[in-house]
Amino acid sequence: MTGATDGAEVVRDRADRGFLAVDSGGSGLRVAVGTVGRGVLARRESREPVRTGDRGIDAAHLIEQLVPMVRASTVEAGVAQPAAAAVGAAGLATLGDALRAELPGVLARAFDIRRLALAADAVTAYVGALGSRPGVVLAAGTGLIALGTDLTRWRRADGWGHLLGDCGSGAWIGRAGLEAALRAYDGRPGGSAGLLARAEELFGPMQGLPGKLYPRPDRPAVLASFAPRVAACADGDPVAADILRAAARHMAETAAAVCPTAGEPQVALTGGLSKMGDPLLVPLEEELSKRLPRARRVPADGDPLLGSVRIATDLATGGLTLPSDEAMLSVLTRTG
Incomplete structure (x- = not known):
């Protein structure tokens, strides 16, 4: 009996895990926050595309938009601390060095996010359309x-x-x-x-x-x-x-x-x-x-934001099976 109860607690714990999903593209910045069991509970959108400069994607410009959007979304969704996050960004494969260097620390300090997937927008478009199918x-x-x-x-x-x-x-x-x-x-x-x-x-x-x-x-x-x-x-x-x-x-x-x-x-x-x-x-x-x-x-299931949601929920439950790639999709785990 104890084993059955423990199993139910594990299932409930996984369902309650919060996630953050981000899509940064040519038309602006979109954020979704939710839990594995209940799906997306809050969304925010900015119509201002993230700038690119001498160092590639302007990490400071993305961060100054992203942090207030995430803070408002986590309050609305009732998700104090997302277990995992996925950020899809246009240009990440070739212009993402500054973003890779700066964003993980910001999300860790501001929201205590310990598992983060950084993905090129082509990857989030793929996962939004086909999921984890070849x-x-x-x-x-x-x-x-x-x-x-x-x-x-x-x-x-x-x-x-x-x-x-x-x-x-x-x-x-x-x-x-x-x-x-x-x-x-x-x-x-x-x-x-x-x-x-x-x-x-x-x-x-x-x-x-x-x-x-x-x-x-x-x-x-x-x-x-x-x-x-x-x-x-x-x-x-x-x-x-x-x-x-x-x-x-x-x-x-x-x-x-x-x-x-x-x-x-x-x-x-x-x-x-x-x-x-x-x-x-x-x-x-x-x-x-x-x-x-x-x-x-086949018709596409959805858009790049759905791709970020799918990656974030898989990361939150330990079910991410997509191939890792330094330029296209990398997962960072923070300990301590």
């Missing part, structure tokens, strides 16, 4: 990156930014659409009168486009803002349709580069391009079927 997640929005795992290691492809890569992304589609518009404006082959008209609706006269685009620090987002207009033209415009077919080829090639070779891996699409509709999604399905005949396309 496969590949194609995160396609303004930029584009594919992350795959066979649960022994992570593999990534692209994510090199709009100047060197992100092939098939929103910025890539927008740039190709604007190039076709400028070809029509000049009278060169390969132009599209329909895309020219839509570009002038959005940006004004074409001769002023370089001055509006080149000085902008958010050029990828400006380019990506034209992608929906390319999709809107695709039904009756062969140039626009060809751009989306080329984007679909790039996306499928990137997914195939990291997809596990054994078994029946799952493939999920996340990000803004998942809402582009049939002009992009139909050719993408065709390209994925050609390049990944064994893979099974």
Whole structure:
């Protein structure tokens, strides 16, 4: 009888363990606090994206936003001391040295957090979409990156930014659409009168486009803002349709580069391009079927914040089985 009672206490103890989940991305900072048994109990959001500077991700800027949000969320949720935390951050893989050095100590001092997972945003996007299942997640929005795992290691492809890569992304589609518009404006082959008209609706006269685009620090987002207009033209415009077919080829090639070779891996699409509709999604399905005949396309379970929640709850209960990787996913445990 005592053993049964002890077992119930263990189950209850695990269910009561609190967690902190954080998603820092291009649109801002999001925080969720809850318990393993009851799920998310409080959320906070900041629309101010964390800055990057000479040292990469600006750890001080993230911390000054994060600490008050976590403090308010823990009070609301009634979770005085989260047992574990997971922080997913855009740029962590290549720009995260300062954040890795400073954030663990801050969370330990402010909230006595002893177990912390630091994850690249591609990892939290993966876990939000597929959980701990083998496969590949194609995160396609303004930029584009594919992350795959066979649960022994992570593999990534692209994510090199709009100047060197992100092939098939929103910025890539927008740039190709604007190039076709400028070809029509000049009278060169390969132009599209329909895309020219839509570009002038959005940006004004074409001769002023370089001055509006080149000085902008958010050029990828400006380019990506034209992608929906390319999709809107695709039904009756062969140039626009060809751009989306080329984007679909790039996306499928990137997914195939990291997809596990054994078994029946799952493939999920996340990000803004998942809402582009049939002009992009139909050719993408065709390209994925050609390049990944064994893979099974599945809808994404959720977003990167859900990925952080899943990692944090697994860490709180000792059930985290995802592969560790110094750049992509690392777990820090504080003792004493």
